[in-house]
Amino acid sequence: MLKITTLSENTADNLGLLAEWxxxxxxxxxxxxxxxxxxxxxxxxxxAKALGIDLKKVDKIVLSHGHADHTGGLMNVLKAMxxxxxxxxxxxxxxxxxxxxxEDKRQNVAMPFRVQELEKLGAHFNLSRxxxxxxxxxxxxxxxxxxxxxxxxxxxxxxxxxEGKWQADELNDDLALIIxxxxxxxxxxxxxxxxMINTLYHVRKITGRSEIRMVIGGCHLINSPVERVYKTxxxxxxxxxxxxxxxxxxxxxxxxxxxxxxxxxxxxxxxCTRIDVTDTEIKVD
Numbered sequence: 001m002l003k004i005t006t007l008s009e010n011t012a013d014n015l016g017l018l019a020e021w022x023x024x025x026x027x028x029x030x031x032x033x034x035x036x037x038x039x040x041x042x043x044x045x046x047x048a049k050a051l052g053i054d055l056k057k058v059d060k061i062v063l064s065h066g067h068a069d070h071t072g073g074l075m076n077v078l079k080a081m082x083x084x085x086x087x088x089x090x091x092x093x094x095x096x097x098x099x100x101x102x103e104d105k106r107q108n109v110a111m112p113f114r115v116q117e118l119e120k121l122g123a124h125f126n127l128s129r130x131x132x133x134x135x136x137x138x139x140x141x142x143x144x145x146x147x148x149x150x151x152x153x154x155x156x157x158x159x160x161x162x163e164g165k166w167q168a169d170e171l172n173d174d175l176a177l178i179i180x181x182x183x184x185x186x187x188x189x190x191x192x193x194x195x196m197i198n199t200l201y202h203v204r205k206i207t208g209r210s211e212i213r214m215v216i217g218g219c220h221l222i223n224s225p226v227e228r229v230y231k232t233x234x235x236x237x238x239x240x241x242x243x244x245x246x247x248x249x250x251x252x253x254x255x256x257x258x259x260x261x262x263x264x265x266x267x268x269x270x271x272c273t274r275i276d277v278t279d280t281e282i283k284v285d
Contacts, residue, residue: 002181002277003028004188004216006269007047008039008073009247013272016050018043022069023218023248025188027179032059032135036177036188036217038073045076047271055080060134061123063089063111064190065173066097069248071111078121087118088140090173091127097169098159106159129172131206137180143172144194144202150231151195158193176217178203182279185209189217191249196220197235214243214282216269222251229254233261243282245269 008024022040026033026048035058038044048055055077064070071093078085094115100106115125126132131142146153158169174193179186187203189196196219204210215236221229232254236244244262246255247269259266267273267284276283 001030002179002186004186004275004277005051005053006247006271006273007035007051007053008037008043009269009271011268011270012047013270017047017271019271021248022072023064023190024070024073025217026053026058027138027177027188029135029137029179032138033057034059034134034138034177035061035077037062037064037070037190038077040069040072042073042076043271044073045080048080051272056083058085061085061087062134062140062175062177063087063093064175065090065171065193066093066095066111067109067191068112069109070190071113074111074118074123075113075121078118078123081122084122084124086124086126088126088128088132088134090129090143090175092173093127094125096160098161099157100159101156103166109158139178141176141178141199141202141206144174144176144199146194146198147201148195148197148235150228151198153193176203178207180207180209181213181277184211184213186213186277187215189215189219191218192220197232200235200239210239212239212241214245214275214277215241216243216245216247216275218248219246219250219254221254222249224251224254226253226257229257230261233258236262241265243267243284245273245275245284
């Protein structure tokens with residue numbers, strides 16, 4: 001059986017759990033236990049303990065991109081694990097990243113640790129632009145190409161500094177996880193900066209499978225035009241995805257529209273959401 005547990009998200013679904021802006025999702029299979037992202041601060045370690053989950057059992061960590069709300073809990077997670085562990089990500093995950101339209105008010109939103117600090121706690125970085133196979137049934141997407149005509153990166157939101165000059169951050173480090181099951185694929189999104197539908201189209205291309213059973217995670221529809229939300233919904237319906245669990249950067253307006261349009265296919269994927277997957281059923285608690 002495949003089990004997926006959201007350990008950190010903007011909202012918590014139970015007493016005693018912490019919510020914070022960010023995301024972390026644990027995937028457990030018979031072959032491997034993979035942690036996608038680590039939240040922003042201490043929510044992952046706190047919530048794992050509250051849910052009776054031993055982080056020492058995690059085999060590998062994947063970072064969906066280099067923003068602090070997905071990497072800021074990494075040091076706490078490594079300390080809780082107390083062992084050597086491989087961290088898979090894109091090479092740009094360790095670069096400086098900034099957010100904000102006004103130059104004098106831009107905030108550093110990069111991973112708040114140096115690689116050397118993390119390596120002392122047992123981290124070993126496997127940085128790749130291409131898809132990486134993590135286990136028999138789990139892999140990363142690698143870089144996600146921009147192919148749709150409605151999912152565009154904002155040119156005035158995220159930045160890097162090159163040779164002292166501000167440049168738009170293309171966020172090429174944006175990636176997702178793919179889980180292969182007999183009836184179809186399951187896609188676990190980090191933030192979908194390159195677009196939820198771009199990501200799903202890329203998944204189908206690199207796996208050679210068109211059947212996607214479920215997609216969960218950050219859809220990055222926050223502050224998006226309503227037209228983009230509806231085009232996203234149309235594409236999800238065309239792909240006939242059974243379950244769509246939204247988190248984090250999806251935004252309340254986009255999530256509400258999706259909930260109305262997708263009916264019982266839709267659910268909010270909050271901290272404490274637990275999903276059990278078999279070949280015949282997807283059960284969301």
